Amino acid sequence: MEYETHDYDVLVVGAGGAGLRAAIEASAGGVKVGLLCKSLLGKAHTVMAEGGIAAALANVDDRDNWKVHFSDTMRGGQYVNNWRMAELHAKEAPDRVRELEAWGAVFDRTTDGRILQRNFGGHRYPRLAHVGDRTGLEMIRTLQDHGVHRGMDVHMEFTVVSLLKDGGRIAGVFGYERERGRFKVFRASAVILATGGLGRAYRITSNSWEGTGDGHSLAYHSGAELIDMEFIQFHPTGMIWPPSVQGILVTEGVRGEGGILVNKEGRRFMFDDIPEPYRNQTADNEDEGWRYTQGDKSARRPPELLTRDHVARCINREVREGRGSPHGGVFLDIAWIRKRMQNSEEHIRRKLPSMYHQFKQLADIDITKEAMEVGPTTHYVMGGVRVDADSQMSNVPGLFAAGECAAGINGANRLGGNSLSDLLVFGKRAGEYAAQYAREHPRPAFDLAQADEAAHLAVQPFEPGRSENPYTIQHELQGAMQELVGIVRQENEMVTALEVVEKLSTRAATAAVHGHREYNPGWHTALDLRHLLTVSEAIARCAIERRESRGGHFREDYPEKVSEFGKVNMVVRKTATGSMELQRVPLAEMPPELKQVIEENK
Amino acid sequence: MAQATFRVWRGASGGQFHDYTADVVPGMVVLDAIHQIQATQAGDLACRWNCKAGKCGSCSAEINGKPRLMCMTRLNDLPLDEPVTVEPMKAFPPIRDLVTDVSWNYTVKKKIKPFKARKPDAPDGTWRMSQSDVDRVQEFRKCIECFLCQDVCHVLREHALHPEFIGPRFLVYTAALEMHPLDDEDRLADLKGDHGIGYCNITGCCTKVCPEEITITENAIIPLKERVVDRFYDPVKRLFRVFSG
Structure with missing residues (x-):
């Protein structure tokens, strides 16, 4: 078949923070850049990020520096992070934030006119550059408005169906544009995957329809390795009531500004379980915790600002043991600060405007006056494409990954705020090295039969005689992952989950789509199933293999951390026969100077 | 369970309204109804959406004649004894159903x-x-x-x-x-x-x-x-x- 074909040196798949930053950098590298967006430009999931960008600018607390940020990130990730990525991230994040300001971003200010930073879970000092609670919007808009003047071509509402290869190296992508349903081929010397996460594999999630693990799955099927897929972040505070808003994120910024978690007995249960590595840094009484949130440098942080994995599990425990709120969560209360400050209502509205708006409009709750009901929601995947720390290239030559779909920086658990900085730091790096790769390698050739095969598979759902509803299959998969590979896991349930995935894969092969190819969401849902099923299998396999509890991975049958598992990453790859192979791969040895940094910041 | 009728624009410029019935649950917004209709009655019903929390600005439409975000329009703010009309924005060329060329x-x-x-x-x-x-x-x-x-x-x-x-x-x-x-x-x-x-x-x-x-x-x-x-x-x-x- 013949396809409309575009040629680029660097092709970026995904236009959230990482994709935009990569495209900007690749353009600056003097090569021809194409940017593919699954939705309209500026609507990617980055827009949902609320709290801020973690960077050791030291504007609010001058004790902060890259070493503290690095140590916090490694501790938060329970030391299975890629230490080199954590190091680069901590060192480069401040420059990436300042660069955004130079491109027009307008952050909240300190009293001396610099970029203001706020407290967040697991960060020792106030570190998150922010704009109220809509930092992601500020970031994506700044990158978008800067980027479109940098010469890149933007292709909106385009979905990649498969990656194309030239022998072992990447050669481009095949996909379809939604408006007319037409297939297109993009030939490119280097491809950067910046497709974000996979929250749609679960029923309760903060992710939009786009988060179906496309980059993870595309990379896997083209021979790239994935690591750490067992580590899923369940954000402790998602909305739980009314049902239609279940899963929508409530920013950690609420707790950063002094919000507290209480059970139905009115008890601040977070004080009841403070993990050993954090005991020295955590307040042991309410007054000290409050003083910390108000900038008292001698105070330690309140237990609500422990890492997300821990807070989510504590909430889960309260609910299971019958101390939850009426709709199966706990209470998040910011209104209580009226006891501590005048004008608290105005203060809350100014610091958390979009949370105020969200609860007022969607839940009839005025957060300046009453507590919110919250519970864990699937938010983020620490796992993803295994990449070289410096260049972000995968084991497939010419295939790069950045942002949430790449793995390494976060280890077993990501700290809030480290995602936006990850997007900037590693988006830039991926763009830079992809441009370099493209300059050093000729445009690849490829056999169009690859595209023909992908096209053939893609249109199968329109064939007569099929009956499976793709929405139903997606719904059943989400239910199985939620119940069987969720926040608390055990082996027999996860084995069941693998069986469900296998059965649903068989059914997905006969998914039926009605209507024509133009802007057909049913067709899109059918095509996304392959990605969702692939990543679900990877999550379950890795989670079964890691027989311990660490970070975002909690095993009821192995509730303790096991040192042996602290030395390995789980790696999955596709074998020649098409099955999924899993291997434990030892972590690289950390250089002594970084070990010392960690020691000094214990 | 309570139900409501949604009169949804189908097709492009030569299209027409089509009535669908959806179950109503507490706190529901218009976008939930559209999703329910997609999943159970009209798999190819085209609409844009992303965040479902009023932060991305994708699901713009005209609801009972008023330009609004579908994800932020609560059903309990609408009269449900008559059909809720949902149409694409009028100032832009239609593509399909609720999707326009912006x-x-x-x-x-x-x-x-x-x-x-x-x-x-x-x-x-x-x-x-x-x-x-x-x-x-x-x-x-x-x-x-x-x-x-x-x-x-x-x-x-x-x-x-x-x-x-x-x-x-x-x-x-x-x-x-x-x-x-x-x-x-x-x-x-x-x-x-x-x-x-x-x-x-x-x-x-x-x-x-x-x-x-x-x-x-x-x-x-x-x-x-x-x-x-x-x-x-x-x-x-x-x-x-x-x-x-």
């Missing part, structure tokens, strides 16, 4: 001169701005680009002056740049000329539909109009320009 907006934005930072204030290459200096532009920067203001603007909607007028969204965008404490660019001539600020007769419809509650007319458009008037129509300044060349 590409014009992206073209317009690219025509506006981008941000140009003044020289840094500090030796380390950074700037100093006080919070009170940035409050004003932060209001404009809340915009989620849902284009509902463009949809309701009669200059675009009724008179279709798209080629000559950039619309309220891009007047807000221009205001955010012009009032940015660090910006060094000048966009007043463009505003008066190609961007057609004179077409706006400040009826304030855009402000009323803005889901982010940006005071578009008073805070963005009127100050820009004043700047244009000051520059180009102030008789003293005109005289001054004649003599100063």
